[in-house]
Amino acid sequence: MTAHTSAALVLEDGRIFRGEPYGAVGHTLGEVVFSTGMTGYQETLTDPSYHRQIVVQTAPQIGNTGWNDEDDESARIWVAGYAVRDPARVPSNWRSRRSLDDELQRQGIVGISGLDTRTLTRHVREFGAMRGGIFSGHDIRSDEEMVDKVVASAGMVGADLAGDVTTAEPYVVPAVGEKRFTVAALDLGIKSNTPRMMAQRGIEVHVLPLSSSLDEVLSVNPDGVFLSNGPGDPATTDQQVELTRQVLDRKLPLFGICFGNQILGRALGRGTYKLRYGHRGINIPVIDAETGKVAITAQNHGFAVEGEPGERFDTDFGRAMVSHHCANDGSVEGLRLLDGPAFSVQYHPEAAAGPHDAAPLFDQFVDLMTETR
Numbered sequence: 574m575t576a577h578t579s580a581a582l583v584l585e586d587g588r589i590f591r592g593e594p595y596g597a598v599g600h601t602l603g604e605v606v607f608s609t610g611m612t613g614y615q616e617t618l619t620d621p622s623y624h625r626q627i628v629v630q631t632a633p634q635i636g637n638t639g640w641n642d643e644d645d646e647s648a649r650i651w652v653a654g655y656a657v658r659d660p661a662r663v664p665s666n667w668r669s670r671r672s673l674d675d676e677l678q679r680q681g682i683v684g685i686s687g688l689d690t691r692t693l694t695r696h697v698r699e700f701g702a703m704r705g706g707i708f709s710g711h712d713i714r715s716d717e718e719m720v721d722k723v724v725a726s727a728g729m730v731g732a733d734l735a736g737d738v739t740t741a742e743p744y745v746v747p748a749v750g751e752k753r754f755t756v757a758a759l760d761l762g763i764k765s766n767t768p769r770m771m772a773q774r775g776i777e778v779h780v781l782p783l784s785s786s787l788d789e790v791l792s793v794n795p796d797g798v799f800l801s802n803g804p805g806d807p808a809t810t811d812q813q814v815e816l817t818r819q820v821l822d823r824k825l826p827l828f829g830i831c832f833g834n835q836i837l838g839r840a841l842g843r844g845t846y847k848l849r850y851g852h853r854g855i856n857i858p859v860i861d862a863e864t865g866k867v868a869i870t871a872q873n874h875g876f877a878v879e880g881e882p883g884e885r886f887d888t889d890f891g892r893a894m895v896s897h898h899c900a901n902d903g904s905v906e907g908l909r910l911l912d913g914p915a916f917s918v919q920y921h922p923e924a925a926a927g928p929h930d931a932a933p934l935f936d937q938f939v940d941l942m943t944e945t946r
């Protein structure tokens with residue numbers, strides 16, 4: 574077998590892309606999705622929302638700045654597999670400690686390089702994010718066997734994954750400077766930068782396991798409740814939806830991001846559905862329905878809340894609206910309760926690599942807690 578055919582990315586519909594092993598050698602299964610971010614691969618790889626997904630980078634050159642000890646969004650790499658076109662042979666950055674390839678190997682993450690990521694991305698864009706696998710070295714099998722393995726694997730619809738990534742024990746991120754507020758943050762796969770951005774605004778953040786009850790949330794005496802991002806299908810979050818409804822009932826200020834937006838949407842009576850290929854990148858335009866302003870945002874989601882741009886609707890907690898939508902496809906990007914202190918966005922105001930247009934949403938949360946006090 575030549576080096577050129579020593580790794581394969583296999584899709585459930587039978588399409589196979591050949592390349593070379595990158596990172597660990599072996600095999601892995603997951604949902605194949607693409608990200609258009611040209612920078613921030615370390616944050617992408619360590620974002621718990623990517624659990625069980627094989628990430629394809631559309632940017633052809635990845636790994637140029639190596640791997641550092643500062644930018645991780647969690648304690649480990651969560652992606653199930655990694656596919657890149659042209660990895661850096663020599664990383665170069667003053668913060669780099671090792672190469673991306675070394676780090677993938679160290680953490681046992683199976684990857685593939687040298688494949689045609691452009692054709693692969695166009696395929697996923699047309700036929701949708703689907704199950705796939707990367708096979709390399711001794712784990713390469715006949716095409717038929719590899720496709721069979723992929724077809725036998727679990728898909729993303731109905732996947733209940735946040736339990737795999739949540740914290741086992743509560744922990745506290747102290748406020749920077751004077752403490753002004755306490756927030757109970759439900760960890761469905763929270764990224765390190767989220768508590769950090771709240772802490773910078775004088776918030777003491779109590780990060781709680783995803784199965785926390787209302788009593789456990791109230792025991793930290795919160796001024797507000799936060800729902801984090803996270804992996805899997807939002808249709809599996811019944812327990813968190815119920816908790817959210819209890820929080821809305823008590824009129825405690827609530828802010829949700831991504832998975833949190835989907836949970837608030839469900840708590841307000843909306844359904845969620847799987848997008849064809851999702852939104853993953855750091856330049857996705859979002860329109861604020863009330864002001865008409867556009868923000869360029871970082872995103873990583875495969876599901877969305879049902880709704881129309883600017884739509885107003887009745888809920889068990891008063892009127893609500895679709896506050897933001899995507900300029901590309903019109904899908905729901907934000908929700909706001911008009912008769913209560915709750916809002917959420919489908920994108921990432923905490924994005925470290927990426928635009929900062931949405932960062933003021935954390936200030937909006939602070940304002941909401943100030944008004945509600």
Ligand SMILES: NC(=O)CC[C@H](N)C(=O)O
Nearest residue numbers: 622802803831832875876
């Ligand atoms: N980043 C997230 O929170 C993703 C939410 C959800 N898992 C989705 O794919 O839509």
